[in-house]
Amino acid sequence: MQLxxxxxxxxQLGDYLKAQSEELKYAMLKSKxxxxxxxxxxxxxxxxxxxxxxxxxxxxxxxxxxxxNWQEPQSPKKIGLILAGNIPLVGFHDVxxxxxxxxxxxxKTSSKDDFLMKHLIQVLGDIEPECHKRxxxxxxxxxxxxxxxxxxxxxxxxxxxxxxxxxxxxxxNRNSIGILTGKESAEDLQNLGKDxxxxxxxxxxxxSKLYVPxxxxxxxxxxxxxxxxxxxxxxxxxxxxxxxxxLLLLNQTPHYVSKFVMLTERESIVSAISVxxxxxxxxESQWRxxxxxxxxxxxxxxxxxxxxxxxxxxxxxxxxxxxxxxDGVDVMAxxxxxxxxxxxxx
Numbered sequence: 001m002q003l004x005x006x007x008x009x010x011x012q013l014g015d016y017l018k019a020q021s022e023e024l025k026y027a028m029l030k031s032k033x034x035x036x037x038x039x040x041x042x043x044x045x046x047x048x049x050x051x052x053x054x055x056x057x058x059x060x061x062x063x064x065x066x067x068x069n070w071q072e073p074q075s076p077k078k079i080g081l082i083l084a085g086n087i088p089l090v091g092f093h094d095v096x097x098x099x100x101x102x103x104x105x106x107x108k109t110s111s112k113d114d115f116l117m118k119h120l121i122q123v124l125g126d127i128e129p130e131c132h133k134r135x136x137x138x139x140x141x142x143x144x145x146x147x148x149x150x151x152x153x154x155x156x157x158x159x160x161x162x163x164x165x166x167x168x169x170x171x172x173n174r175n176s177i178g179i180l181t182g183k184e185s186a187e188d189l190q191n192l193g194k195d196x197x198x199x200x201x202x203x204x205x206x207x208s209k210l211y212v213p214x215x216x217x218x219x220x221x222x223x224x225x226x227x228x229x230x231x232x233x234x235x236x237x238x239x240x241x242x243x244x245x246x247l248l249l250l251n252q253t254p255h256y257v258s259k260f261v262m263l264t265e266r267e268s269i270v271s272a273i274s275v276x277x278x279x280x281x282x283x284e285s286q287w288r289x290x291x292x293x294x295x296x297x298x299x300x301x302x303x304x305x306x307x308x309x310x311x312x313x314x315x316x317x318x319x320x321x322x323x324x325x326x327d328g329v330d331v332m333a334x335x336x337x338x339x340x341x342x343x344x345x346x
Contacts, residue, residue, distance in 0.1 A: 001130045003072060006100055007060055009128045014055025016123055017047045024119070031088065031116040036236055038088050042199050043116065046088040049319045054096055063322040064100070067332055073102045080144035082159070084151060084171075085110025087199040089117060093322075094148050095135060097331040099124075105135045106144055148331065169334055171327050175208040175269045176317055179287060179303035180221075182213045184314075188304065189224035191315030195302050196261070197228040198318045200237050201273055204299040204326070205317045208271040210263075210278040211287040218256045218263055225261065231274075232260035241274035269297055299327070 028043045053059060079098045083091025098105040109117045124131040146167040149159045156172035163170065178192055195207040231237050245262060248255050255264040266277040281287045291301060303311035325331060
């Protein structure tokens with residue numbers, strides 16, 4: 001199956017996702033039943049982002065234009081994929097990269113995101129039967145040439161132990177941050193709320209910490225996060241909120257609070273569900289330095305792109321483009337790197 005045919009298959013998959021067939025709706029309900037964090041709204045959001053940003057022919061073409069020296073591999077290799085499951089279909093981009101790159105994916109799904117991922121892979125095979133040869137679902141990873149694994153910082157130690165001797169991309173926990181100047185509009189802050197609350201804050205691209213100027217108006221921020229207040233009606237989220245609120249009260253920790261989120265001043269980028277950390281700054285150089293020091297812990301930074309063009313626009317953290325790779329590691333370039341090492345016969 002040549003590249004153009006593979007792209008055709010992906011575009012057809014995008015059409016399938018947009019059509020919302022009964023089979024897809026069943027897969028969504030099954031996925032929700034398997035993982036209480038996967039609400040139908042969150043699954044629909046993920047499917048929409050995949051269809052619009054990953055399975056769009058124009059964007060696929062634009063993405064591949066970044067690799068003018070790419071050639072179809074003469075001898076496709078077996079790439080083991082260990083997928084995360086913190087948000088719906090978070091591992092689909094890796095599957096897509098291996099498929100478009102012309103290699104064979106050996107996919108170990110997460111128990112937290114099993115049914116829906118398998119459904120999409122099955123649909124690819126229904127569209128083009130040769131996809132079954134290109135994408136293999138496995139229970140145990142063996143007989144592979146390279147590996148791409150995503151998990152927690154704890155599981156990453158196991159990845160290093162088992163896969164360190166192979167060509168690899170190994171990812172661990174990351175979080176995202178937001179940069180505020182105090183001049184943001186109500187719309188900006190409402191969009192920032194998407195970056196904080198989409199998927200209940202469980203994704204590595206969710207904002208868990210804010211850098212704000214001194215004397216920042218937190219009540220104005222909380223007021224503009226009200227459109228996202230429905231998270232408080234999710235049982236697991238509410239349990240986390242109640243627990244974290246109790247800790248803040250017992251420890252007499254200064255904080256700002258609404259009915260569904262707390263803000264507290266801490267240096268840590270990692271925050272608990274329903275809690276957002278913040279840190280005050282006086283000069284841009286302060287948060288820039290923090291970004292540099294914590295580069296290996298930060299997935300992305302959102303802010304006003306008119307003032308800071310290198311940041312992600314408010315509200316777009318959880319809608320990455322094809323070329324916005326997890327941990328900043330270019331998977332397609334990884335294949336090219338292996339070629340230079342003569343590890344693969346392309």
